Amino acid sequence: MNNSQIIHGVLSTSRYLPRLRLERSSIFAEHRWMAQGLKSLAKGRRTVANWDEDSVTMAVEAARALLANFSGARPVELTLASTTLPFVERINAGIVASALGFGNELAVRDVTSSARAAFTEVVSALRHAVPEHRVILGAERRVARPASTQEMIFGDGAAGVLIGFGPAIATYVASHSVQADFVDHFRESGSDYDYGWEERWVRDEGYMKIVTGAIAKCLTSAGLAASDVAHFAMPAPLSRVNEAVAKRAGIRPEAVVPTDFESVGDLGSAQPLAMVDTALRTAAPGALILVVAFGSGCDALLLRRTEEPISERAADDGRSETSYMKYLSFTGQIALEWGMRAEIDNKTALTAAWREGAKISHFEGGCCSDCGTVQFPRSRVCVNPECRAQDTQDAKSLANVPAHVLSHTSDWLAYTPCPPFQFGHIDFEGGGRVLMEFADTDPDELQVGLPLRMVFRVKDFDSKRGFRRYFWKATPARGQ
Amino acid sequence: MATGIRDKVAILGMGCSRFGERWDCGPEDLMIEAFNEAVADAGIAASQIEAAWFGVCLEENNVGKTAVPLAQALRLPRIAATRVENACATGTEALRGAAYAVASGAYDIVLALGVEKLKDTGYGGLPVRTRGVNNDLWLPNATAPGAFAQLASAYAAKHRVDMADLKRAMAHISVKSHANGALNPKAHLRNRITEEDVLKAMMIAEPLGLYDCCGVSDGAACAIVTTPEIARSLRRDAETVTVKALELSVSNGEEAGFSNWDGAHIATARTAAARAYASARVSAPRSQIQMAEVHDCFSITEAVLMEDLGFSESGRMIHDVLDGVFDRDGTLPVQPDGGLKCFGHPIGASGLRMIYEIYQQIHGRAGERQLPRVDLGLTQNLGGHPHQNVCAISIIGRLGA
Numbered sequence: 021m022n023n024s025q026i027i028h029g030v031l032s033t034s035r036y037l038p039r040l041r042l043e044r045s046s047i048f049a050e051h052r053w054m055a056q057g058l059k060s061l062a063k064g065r066r067t068v069a070n071w072d073e074d075s076v077t078m079a080v081e082a083a084r085a086l087l088a089n090f091s092g093a094r095p096v097e098l099t100l101a102s103t104t105l106p107f108v109e110r111i112n113a114g115i116v117a118s119a120l121g122f123g124n125e126l127a128v129r130d131v132t133s134s135a136r137a138a139f140t141e142v143v144s145a146l147r148h149a150v151p152e153h154r155v156i157l158g159a160e161r162r163v164a165r166p167a168s169t170q171e172m173i174f175g176d177g178a179a180g181v182l183i184g185f186g187p188a189i190a191t192y193v194a195s196h197s198v199q200a201d202f203v204d205h206f207r208e209s210g211s212d213y214d215y216g217w218e219e220r221w222v223r224d225e226g227y228m229k230i231v232t233g234a235i236a237k238c239l240t241s242a243g244l245a246a247s248d249v250a251h252f253a254m255p256a257p258l259s260r261v262n263e264a265v266a267k268r269a270g271i272r273p274e275a276v277v278p279t280d281f282e283s284v285g286d287l288g289s290a291q292p293l294a295m296v297d298t299a300l301r302t303a304a305p306g307a308l309i310l311v312v313a314f315g316s317g318c319d320a321l322l323l324r325r326t327e328e329p330i331s332e333r334a335a336d337d338g339r340s341e342t343s344y345m346k347y348l349s350f351t352g353q354i355a356l357e358w359g360m361r362a363e364i365d366n367k368t369a370l371t372a373a374w375r376e377g378a379k380i381s382h383f384e385g386g387c388c389s390d391c392g393t394v395q396f397p398r399s400r401v402c403v404n405p406e407c408r409a410q411d412t413q414d415a416k417s418l419a420n421v422p423a424h425v426l427s428h429t430s431d432w433l434a435y436t437p438c439p440p441f442q443f444g445h446i447d448f449e450g451g452g453r454v455l456m457e458f459a460d461t462d463p464d465e466l467q468v469g470l471p472l473r474m475v476f477r478v479k480d481f482d483s484k485r486g487f488r489r490y491f492w493k494a495t496p497a498r499g500q
Numbered sequence: 501m502a503t504g505i506r507d508k509v510a511i512l513g514m515g516c517s518r519f520g521e522r523w524d525c526g527p528e529d530l531m532i533e534a535f536n537e538a539v540a541d542a543g544i545a546a547s548q549i550e551a552a553w554f555g556v557c558l559e560e561n562n563v564g565k566t567a568v569p570l571a572q573a574l575r576l577p578r579i580a581a582t583r584v585e586n587a588c589a590t591g592t593e594a595l596r597g598a599a600y601a602v603a604s605g606a607y608d609i610v611l612a613l614g615v616e617k618l619k620d621t622g623y624g625g626l627p628v629r630t631r632g633v634n635n636d637l638w639l640p641n642a643t644a645p646g647a648f649a650q651l652a653s654a655y656a657a658k659h660r661v662d663m664a665d666l667k668r669a670m671a672h673i674s675v676k677s678h679a680n681g682a683l684n685p686k687a688h689l690r691n692r693i694t695e696e697d698v699l700k701a702m703m704i705a706e707p708l709g710l711y712d713c714c715g716v717s718d719g720a721a722c723a724i725v726t727t728p729e730i731a732r733s734l735r736r737d738a739e740t741v742t743v744k745a746l747e748l749s750v751s752n753g754e755e756a757g758f759s760n761w762d763g764a765h766i767a768t769a770r771t772a773a774a775r776a777y778a779s780a781r782v783s784a785p786r787s788q789i790q791m792a793e794v795h796d797c798f799s800i801t802e803a804v805l806m807e808d809l810g811f812s813e814s815g816r817m818i819h820d821v822l823d824g825v826f827d828r829d830g831t832l833p834v835q836p837d838g839g840l841k842c843f844g845h846p847i848g849a850s851g852l853r854m855i856y857e858i859y860q861q862i863h864g865r866a867g868e869r870q871l872p873r874v875d876l877g878l879t880q881n882l883g884g885h886p887h888q889n890v891c892a893i894s895i896i897g898r899l900g901a
Contacts, residue, residue, distance in 0.1 A: 360623040364641070369633035380637050395757050397638075403758045427654035427763040431646030431705040433625055440706070443640040444650060445756075445763055445887065453757055455887065457640045468657035479638070491638045 024328060028149040029188030032330075033297035034085035036078050036178045037284060039460045041065040041338040042347050044172055050344045051167040061172040061259075064282030068341060069176040070460060071350045071437035072477040075102040075159035076112050077490065080119045080476040082157055082178035082290070084420075087120070090182065095122060096152040097145075101131045101138030101289045103207070104161045106488060115490065116157065118381035119476045121417055132289075135255065136313035138179075139292035143319045145183045146192040153184035160288030163351045165213040173257055175285020179293035189330050190300055190309065193322035194242035198234045200317040202226050219258050227261050228268055231318050235269045235310065238320035246270035249322075250307035253277040253295035254314070257286045271310070277302075283337075296323075301330050334499065339462070350437065361435040366480040368489050378415065383474060383492045385452060386413025394418075394451035416452075419474050419492060423448040428458070428466040446472060446494050459493035471497040504779045507899060509599040509743045510731035512609070512724045513542025516856045519719035519844030520688040527556075527563045527617040528573040530720035534849075535574055535613065542724045543734060546574065549724065550607040552581040555594035555614035557847040557883075559585070561627050562617035570613060587883025588795065589748070590614060591721065591851025592892035596746050598725050608730055613722035616846035625716060645705035645713055647885035648798040652707050654763030655804060659815045667707055669821040670799035671698035674711045676827050677796065677835050681842025683869040688715040688844030698799075712799040717844030721852035723859075728899055741862050744876065745779035745895040747772045756887040766801075768891035769808035769880060777810070780876065780895040785810045786832055789895070790874040791861060793854035795882035796839040805880060806834070809893075828869060836861065836869050851892060854879035858896045875901040 048055075048062035069078065079100050087093050098120075100113035107115075113128035131137045138158030145154050159178035164170035204226055205216035216222075231254070239246060252275045256262040266276050277299045279286070287294050292313040299309050303325040311321045341347070348354040378384040379397055386398030391407035394416055402409045428444030435441070442458040444466065458466065459477050472494040479491040515537030517530045525533075539546055554570040556563055563569035567581035586593040591614035598612035621627045631639055652670070656663050675695055681687040693711060701709035731740050749772035755761040773785075782788045792809065796802035803821065806812040811832055812820045820826065826834035837843050837857040840850060858877030860866045876897035883890035 360621070361625075361628050364628045365630075366636070368637070372633045373637060376634060376637055393758070397757075399753070403753055405754060405758070405760075427650035427657075429646045429649035429653065429705045429708075430703075431643055431649070432702075433645055433704050434641055434643040435628070436641075441641070441643075441646065443642055443646065444653070447759060451759055453759055455640060455642070455756060466653075468653055480636075480641075489637060 024187030025326070026185055027188050027191060028185050029146070029183070029191035029326070030300070030323065031153070031182040031184055031186045031188055032086050032089065033293065033300055034082050034180045035294040035297045036082040036085060037067045037336060037338065038069045038073050038078065038176050039338045040068040040070055040341045041283070042068045042341045042344070046342045046344050047172060055167045058167065058169065058172060061169060065340065066172070066285035067175040067177050067338065068347055068350065069161045072459060072493070073161065073176070074106045074478060075104050075161050075178070076106055076115050077476050077478060078161070078176065078178035079116045079157040079159035082159065082180040083116060083120055083155060086155065086180035086182050093153050095126055095155045096150070097127045097154040098122065099129050099131060099141045099156045101141060101156070101158045102160055103132055103135070103137070103289060105130055105132060115381070118377065119490070121382040121419065134315035135257070135288045136292060136315040136319055138289045139311070139313035140197070140319050142181050142183070142293065143195045143197065143321050146321070147195060151185055153182060156181045156183065156293070158290035158293045160290050162288050163212060163353065166348065166353060170214060173286050175287050177284065177287040177290055177294065179287065179290040179297055181293055181296060187328050188326055189328045190323040190325050193308065193324050194238055195319065195321045196234050196238035196241060198230055198318045200230055202230060202316060223258055223261055223264065227265050227314060231265050231312055231314050232268050234318040234320040235312060238322055242322050244308065244322065247272065248308050249275050249310045251275055251277050251299040251303050251309040253292070253299045253309065254312040255279060255286055255291040255295065256281070300325060301333055358435060364435065365484065366482040367485065368482060368487055373489070380491055382417050383419040384415050384417045387416035388412050389414055394448065396452055396454045418448055418452055418454070421448045421450065421452070422497065423472045423474070423494060425466060425468055425470040425472065426453070427468065430463060430466065442466060457493045459495045461496060465496055473497045505599060505603055505746050506744050506779055507728060507742045508603040509725050510728040510899065511741045511743070511859055511896070512544070512726045512731050512734065513538045514723045514856045514859045515541060516686060516721040516853055517719050518686045519717040519846055519853070521619050522718040523619065525718060527569065527615050530617065530718060531570065531573045531613060531615050534720040534722045538722045538724050544609065544724070547577060548609050549576070549579065549611045550609055551579055551601055552576060552611040552613065553594040553597035554581055554583045555585070555590040555848040556583065557585055557587055557590045557616060558618070558627055558629070561621060563615070586890045588797065588847050589851060589881045589883035589890040589892040590848045591853065592879065592881040592894060593851070595723055595725070595852060595855065595894070596748065596892070598723070599743055599746055602725050602727060609724060609726045611722060611724055612852060613720065614848035614850070614852045615720035616848040617718050618716050618846060619718050642885065643705065644885070645708050645798060648801050649705040649708045650763060651804050651886050652800045655800070658762050658764040661818060663707060665818055667699060668695065669818040670712055670803055671695040672821050673796065673799040673802050674698050674841060677839045677841035680828050680836050680869055681838025683867070684838050684843060685867070687838040687842050688717045689838070689842040708798055708800065714797050714840035715842065715844040717846045719844055719846035719849045719853070721849040721856050723852055723855060739863060740899040741859055741896060742899045743894065744897050745776035745893065747775040747779065747893045749891045751884070751888045753888070761887070763887070765804050766808050766882065766886055766889070766891060768889055769805055769882070772891045772893040773809050776893040776895050782876070782895065785878070789832065789876050789878050791836055791858065791871055792832065792834045792878040792880070793837065793839065793857050794834060794880040796835055796841050797845065797882070801882065802834065802839070809878070809880060828871070833871055836866070836871055851879065851881035854881060855894060855896055862898060
């Protein structure tokens, strides 16, 4: 890192995939009787958000991975792109920024309406350099109508790009953007599902004309040829459309960056960013990378890989999920009988939520300046019985502190959208003890002493008022 | 200088309704059932009661707030009445208020009554409810079995015992409570079960199965208290039963939020027990106390309490339980009436129900489950969860014991 050049460009990239991987064969098994045509897509698996994950929580995880080597970074802008933001009014990016502990001195914005929304922001941020860090996140939890091809193709996940001056891993070369109200599919506000037009038309009139045109102009503006492109990253929500575009544009077939359709699925607005992440991790220093995102037009971007090293992506096979019924329930597409315990009113007192903001969003506890005891919640009087000092606690977030299990249970009586309800007492390294829910835990995985890390998740849904509240949960620190 | 409660308050009469799923009874019926028994036992007129303490925990599920429901049900003649609530320790809390009122000299004859009508929720287990707007933002929506199940994982880890051995001891506890409950005509659950039944039962919150959990019941219990002098004058022929200790210990967040609790015991029970033993002048509880009614909301709770109350050495509970020490014919019978497990757990009544059993045993009125001789008995009544709770301990005995 000592040889790092401080230049403007892409400083890091990340991809977050939820742990659950729904086997496409399990989807097809339920639809075989009426949708034989899905058979060709029923290969591999797609990512599925857990019941307590949404575009906000997945964006938080993508951002944490993005900033892993930039601890203490204080971005001036955080942009969250998604077509599946949990709130239509309330800045979703603000929830993410608060969870990340970015403080109040930054601009946050949501962008939406297209699978290229996040990528448009990346292109824009690279075109217009500012000295400070900017975080751009794409996150998607799209729900497709049962037995649609989208149900097979979509994946849930998030990805991020950090842009600014620093030890850049890639620099901007050129870009070209095209606007086109080309309605290949649409989703009206408030609707659950997309409505799409014939794929052959989308390919021939959309990809083969709009995308190839944008690529040509982008290369021309940089004075480069298609043969110079070492990596061509383009999402392929239509099967092999990236290969077809490459061929038409004159890009070598081996330059096509894998979409990870077989293991992940298409991540919507997160997909172009996820593919940038994939491309940069494999690109050699100096390699030219062409990234393209399509949707109501097209953005094409040329990046040049620097010599700055990037670590390899950690292997993450997730956990196989074969219950399609569970997926339907998680996505709210089937109403199961949850019993009267599920009737609990989860109304949130917004006054209290604001007052307790840092505690809830950034898991902020206290550290006594007299005795050093870390405690949650932060309180007026120190919990250490030998201390009991008053008003001595400095803010101390537990969000990134490793922890382990003191005690645990798997509770089959409590209501949770994914029984059993697992929770226990957690001890943090360096002090601090909290009774917490576990997330993404296997039934027999919990044991006293199990190492844990914290994740930001949906705590409760208030279906009566259309609200959801978030808090941190403990998840096994696998492979760390 | 405070001199404590020992022998300052006598129990003049007690009553306890049948516990169970009393579909045909409302709280008023349950209160009357317990009260009529107590007034008849005390041999006084209802009009002689000068003040009352009323215990209800989940008032939103039954009677609503204030002490008015008690005054109304019993048509008390506009005397002072106070409603108390300290979660599952509410029943003992009602007695504590009444006992202090007598000990202070403010009143001669005072009523403590606890009632809970739980079976109007439409589902099994305790009602789900808010924990307060701030806590709801971050605390897990834990059930009672889930919270108490934590004890088992931590106990097994701390004492390095096999979970299978711990579960056997827990099963023994439940089998014993069912055997005792079978002898109690007022008990909610009167069927006998086997260790195999317990171990094979449906899982509720690991490792607690169905038979590791107490009954959720409707019921009421009450005590009429006075001074020992008045008790002797009113009931010259009867044994005078007095309060030897009445102690309360309340968590301050240390177990939940500091690092000095092992998760495997009830810290407040140790504190309250130490104070209660000092008050009752008990130095060797296992030999000096002839019976105990503890808060066996779950088998694991009773198990760890055996150590917290000084009945077993640290780490020896499993051996003592399996050796039958706490069986009805053991050296220190625990839950001879069936306990929360089988007598049932109408929350506001439970603390008084425990004392009722000691009172009946001292008077030799425990029927088929009568113990040889009880001079001193202990009740331990727990409100809340292992990491955050209210623990009430009473020691009740013969005057002079």
